[in-house]
Amino acid sequence: MTNLPFFQSAGYVPALLAPMAGITDRSYRGICRALGADFSYTEMVSAKGMHYRNANTNALLETAPEEETFGVQLFGSEPEILAEAARALSDAHEARLAVIDINMGCPAHKIVRNGEGSALMRDEALAGRIIEALVKASRVPVSVKFRKGWDEAHVNAVSFARMAQSAGASLVTVHGRTREQMYEGRADRDIIAQVKRAVRIPVIGNGDVFSGGDALALVRETGCDGVMVARGARGNPFIFREIRAALDGTPYRPPAPAERIDMALSHARRHIRDKGPGAAAELRKHVAWYANGLRGASDLRRRANAVESAAELLELLENFKRGLLS
Numbered sequence: 001m002t003n004l005p006f007f008q009s010a011g012y013v014p015a016l017l018a019p020m021a022g023i024t025d026r027s028y029r030g031i032c033r034a035l036g037a038d039f040s041y042t043e044m045v046s047a048k049g050m051h052y053r054n055a056n057t058n059a060l061l062e063t064a065p066e067e068e069t070f071g072v073q074l075f076g077s078e079p080e081i082l083a084e085a086a087r088a089l090s091d092a093h094e095a096r097l098a099v100i101d102i103n104m105g106c107p108a109h110k111i112v113r114n115g116e117g118s119a120l121m122r123d124e125a126l127a128g129r130i131i132e133a134l135v136k137a138s139r140v141p142v143s144v145k146f147r148k149g150w151d152e153a154h155v156n157a158v159s160f161a162r163m164a165q166s167a168g169a170s171l172v173t174v175h176g177r178t179r180e181q182m183y184e185g186r187a188d189r190d191i192i193a194q195v196k197r198a199v200r201i202p203v204i205g206n207g208d209v210f211s212g213g214d215a216l217a218l219v220r221e222t223g224c225d226g227v228m229v230a231r232g233a234r235g236n237p238f239i240f241r242e243i244r245a246a247l248d249g250t251p252y253r254p255p256a257p258a259e260r261i262d263m264a265l266s267h268a269r270r271h272i273r274d275k276g277p278g279a280a281a282e283l284r285k286h287v288a289w290y291a292n293g294l295r296g297a298s299d300l301r302r303r304a305n306a307v308e309s310a311a312e313l314l315e316l317l318e319n320f321k322r323g324l325l326s
């Protein structure tokens with residue numbers, strides 16, 4: 001564990017921000033890290049896109065100042081192309097790049113039909129060749145993120161984790177749902193516990209952490225070495241403080257409504273600095289998440305969907321905040 005920076009000390013259970021395509025860009029990752037996320041990964045990056053030097057792919061590799069160390073998540077299905085990407089990443093980012101993760105869990109049709117993401121759970125031999133090739137090519141530890149299995153009739157997370165360990169992975173992250181479930185139903189904690197018992201490398205548990213209490217239950221029930229949060233962090237980067245408080249057994253004070261909107265404002269400003277005038281459209285969903293449950297949220301959502309510029313969006317948020325305080 002010592003070569004993975006988020007295991008700060010023996011017994012420390014880190015809380016990691018999950019990769020989420022279209023959401024965990026560098027501005028949001030920076031915010032989550034500032035609020036206590038112990039680690040963060042890029043959105044999933046196409047190894048083929050790196051091979052063809054695609055400009056959009058390269059933009060995904062930019063990091064936030066708070067990411068003193070970070071992980072890149074790659075997806076692909078060809079061992080040589082993935083290995084080439086790992087070599088290039090090791091060369092370009094070695095000082096701060098702490099982990100290269102390989103996505104073997106994405107359920108999206110357009111990924112799976114290319115034999116990528118969770119499709120690799122159906123071909124352990126190919127998955128093993130990919131991991132071995134990456135481990136050989138990379139100068140930083142390699143991790144694998146996968147699911148419970150393809151469907152309830154093909155639950156193979158335990159054998160998959162053993163295979164990943166034998167192939168040289170330093171860490172695995174397990175999302176307790178099958179591909180067939182996509183994001184429906186409850187994530188299965190028992191499968192994470194089974195994986196934890198089956199391997200020596202650290203196991204990060206993932207699925208349905210929406211509060212500090214959820215994180216604590218996940219750790220207690222599975223023995224996992226870290227927790228990874230995806231949807232629970234949308235509009236709520238404060239969750240990392242809440243999780244730390246729950247794991248440490250210290251009190252947590254949730255943010256007041258105006259604090260949530262202040263966070264939305266600093267997120268928006270960062271994002272606008274990063275992405276320019278086009279940022280407003282991408283920020284709409286974040287604004288809705290930050291305001292979720294607050295008085296006037298549906299009106300704010302409607303107005304946010306109608307704004308035509310970033311400046312208008314900032315003004316809208318400022319006015320909303322004033323309304324909350326009045």
Ligand SMILES: Cc1cc2nc3c(=O)[nH]c(=O)nc-3n(C[C@H](O)[C@H](O)[C@H](O)COP(=O)(O)O)c2cc1C
Nearest residue numbers: 018019020021043044103175207208209229230231
């Ligand atoms: C919008 C969205 C985008 C996602 N993108 C990725 C991705 O790029 N790579 C990945 O490994 N998982 C991705 N995931 C899956 C999450 O990382 C996580 O495994 C899953 O949402 C379960 O965690 P949760 O219950 O905390 O949301 C994505 C999930 C969502 C909702």
